[in-house]
Amino acid sequence: MAEALARISQVQDWGMIQIRADLERAGDAIAGAAGLAVPGRGRVTSDGSRKLGWMSPDELLLVLPLSEVAGTLAALRDALSTEHALVLDVSDMRAVFRIHGARARQVLMKLCPTDLSSMPEDGLRRTRAAQVACGIWREPEGYVLIGFRSVADYLRNLLTTAAAPGTQLDPR
Template sequence: MAEALATISQVQDRGMIQIRADLAQAGDAIAEAAGLALPEQGRITTDGNRSLGWMSLDELLLVLPRAETAEALAALRDALAAEHALVLDVSDMRAMFRIQGARALDVLAKLCPADLAAMPDDGLRRTRAAQAACGIWHEPGGYALIGFRSVADYLRDLLTGAAAPGTGLDPR
């Protein structure tokens, strides 16, 4: 039997904080509280084990170790207390997967209607994996994919199936 195109794993130890605010007005406070530079549109900034991703004109997503979520949530809420903002722990709402290996992009190409090959190394793309909304960005050795936890089993099955040799775009 041929090897899988990529290794698929669900990540359990990551926290996620959704930040909604006027980024032009509150960006500096967010960056300081998150400990990361504010990402440009369609980008993600990463430093060590934290990432801050641009999700929309007024939305960012902070991805960090689960154990640091409560402290970061408090810091962000304090920093944005004077702003019209929403800071919400969405860790339990989201599921995260890693797609690792030399052919990780091939796996995602089977599922996503976006040209992920054209995405810059610091890019973050909101798209779909088959019928599920998701966000995708580069990580060392592959990609990270987040989606709603309510469709985590569906996403895991999709990714695992797309990684199986002899399916879809795989020429072997």
């Protein structure tokens, strides 16, 4: 029996906080409360258990252990109390998948119209998987894909089908 191109697994224990603010003006306050440097355009900063991803010129996504969301949410709201900002727990709105294995990139290349081969190790891409909006970043063993929870089953099926044995891309 042929082996799948990658292992697909859904992550259940991550929390996510959306931060919308003037990043130039509020960057130091965000960094202090989040415990991570504000990343550059299309980048992710990380300390292992937390990741802070650049989503747009005025938006960041903080990914952290679910158990730390409430405390971090309060710290961010306090740090940004004098700024025009939005800090929102979006953990229940998102679905997270890991795509791991030697051909993880090939699985995503079938679904996403973005050049993952040029994405740096600390890169983050907002793109789509088929017709579904998503964000993608690298991990040591592959990639992480975040999408809306309302389409989690669809995303899981897309990823599983793209990773199925015998579906590798023609190397030509």
